[in-house]
Amino acid sequence: MEKLLIFVYSAYFFTFLVLLFIGIKSFLSFQKAHKNISSFDVDSKNINNKK
Amino acid sequence: MINIFNFLANPSRFRLFSQKAYPYTLFIMSIFMSTGLWFSLFNSPPDYQQGETVRIMYVHVPAAWMSMMIYFSMTIMSIFALVWRHPLADILSKCSAPIGAGFTLVALVTGSIWGKPTWGTWWVWDARLTSVFILFLIYMGHITLVRAFEDEYKGARAGAILTLIGAFNLPIIKFSVDWWNTLHQPASVLKLGGPSIHIEMMVPLILMALGFLFFYFSILLINVQTELNIRKLKKLFIKKFSEKN
Numbered sequence: 001m002e003k004l005l006i007f008v009y010s011a012y013f014f015t016f017l018v019l020l021f022i023g024i025k026s027f028l029s030f031q032k033a034h035k036n037i038s039s040f041d042v043d044s045k046n047i048n049n050k051k
Numbered sequence: 052m053i054n055i056f057n058f059l060a061n062p063s064r065f066r067l068f069s070q071k072a073y074p075y076t077l078f079i080m081s082i083f084m085s086t087g088l089w090f091s092l093f094n095s096p097p098d099y100q101q102g103e104t105v106r107i108m109y110v111h112v113p114a115a116w117m118s119m120m121i122y123f124s125m126t127i128m129s130i131f132a133l134v135w136r137h138p139l140a141d142i143l144s145k146c147s148a149p150i151g152a153g154f155t156l157v158a159l160v161t162g163s164i165w166g167k168p169t170w171g172t173w174w175v176w177d178a179r180l181t182s183v184f185i186l187f188l189i190y191m192g193h194i195t196l197v198r199a200f201e202d203e204y205k206g207a208r209a210g211a212i213l214t215l216i217g218a219f220n221l222p223i224i225k226f227s228v229d230w231w232n233t234l235h236q237p238a239s240v241l242k243l244g245g246p247s248i249h250i251e252m253m254v255p256l257i258l259m260a261l262g263f264l265f266f267y268f269s270i271l272l273i274n275v276q277t278e279l280n281i282r283k284l285k286k287l288f289i290k291k292f293s294e295k296n
Contacts, residue, residue: 007168008106011161012092019266026273033057033280040287041132 065139066279069272078274080265088256095255105252107165113260114157117267119221123149125193128217129211139275141207142282144214145197146274150267152190155276159183170234178227179235182220189217203282 084156098105131140162180163173174180193210200206228237239247246253254258 004102004104004168007104007164011107011164014160014164015114017155018153018157019287022150022270023266025149026270026277030273030277030280033277033284037280037284037287042286 060137062138062188062282064277070274072268073272073276076265076269078089080262083258084262084263087255090255091261096249096251100109102192104165104168107258108252109162109255111158111165113263114154114161115150115183117222117263118155118158119224120153120264121154121267122186122190122214122218122221123146124149125214126184126221129214132207132211133215141203141211142278143271144210145205145207146271146278147267148190148193148197148210149274150270152187152194154206154267155176155187155190159187166234172197176233177235179224182208182224182227184241185220188226189213189220193217204216223269241285249286 087109091106093104095109097103125144126141128137128144128147131137132144159180162183166175167173193213196213197206197210200209226239227233228235248256
């Protein structure tokens with residue numbers, strides 16, 4: 001019975017690995033898009049101020 | 052209900068809504084996921100035949116439910132996108148596909164891991180396993196197709212058509228275990244006549260399913276914000292470029 005636990009732990013490990021991967025990827029993409037749009041806004045304001 | 056839907060149809064309003072909502076969905080997810088994990092690993096009985104391996108069910112079954120539920124919601128969104136040209140429907144569908152693909156992969160791999168000790172094999176090409184594998188391929192096809200077009204509208208339209216064609220696979224997945232003789236067991240929770248599973252096993256199953264559902268909501272809200280920001284950035288670039296010229 002002890003031997004079978006490796007299957008249980010493998011299944012849980014894989015599940016949370018995939019969920020973690022999806023979560024981290026989404027969060028990094030969000031950060032990147034947010035940073036890009038913020039820097040774009042700052043650039044636009046600077047250009048407008050120079051004008 | 053229709054009023055709420057119309058209210059959220061505006062991308063700016065939806066961005067504000069998702070900014071406010073996603074910390075709550077993440078919090079609810081962590082509650083369900085942690086209690087679900089505790090119940091499924093430490094506070095549920097082993098099966099009289101399968102022993103401890105039955106615990107794989109608490110991640111495999113909710114992942115399989117989610118893979119189908121997300122695809123079903125994508126089908127509804129595709130109808131909205133194609134028929135009513137709903138501004139958010141194609142974004143929601145595009146952002147749902149990678150999460151659905153992830154859950155389908157989890158269902159396939161954990162099912163395979165569960166199959167080895169119970170069936171004696173990692174994989175068989177029976178109706179249920181094959182139809183879920185096809186679902187995974189459709190998800191991957193959708194992800195690739197939507198991003199293959201330079202014009203977002205054309206990509207979304209192609210993705211919506213593919214989703215509608217692929218929706219025929221959903222009843223095949225659901226009823227494959229009834230229509231054909233398969234190695235996979237028939238439904239024991241979502242079936243006519245009520246569930247035939249013991250309450251002690253039902254509790255962790257439902258908790259994990261709710262945890263996965265709120266994981267989907269949280270990631271979807273984050274992905275939608277990302278997509279809206281990318282589209283806004285593109286528009287700003289075009290505006291800036293046209294102003295210069």
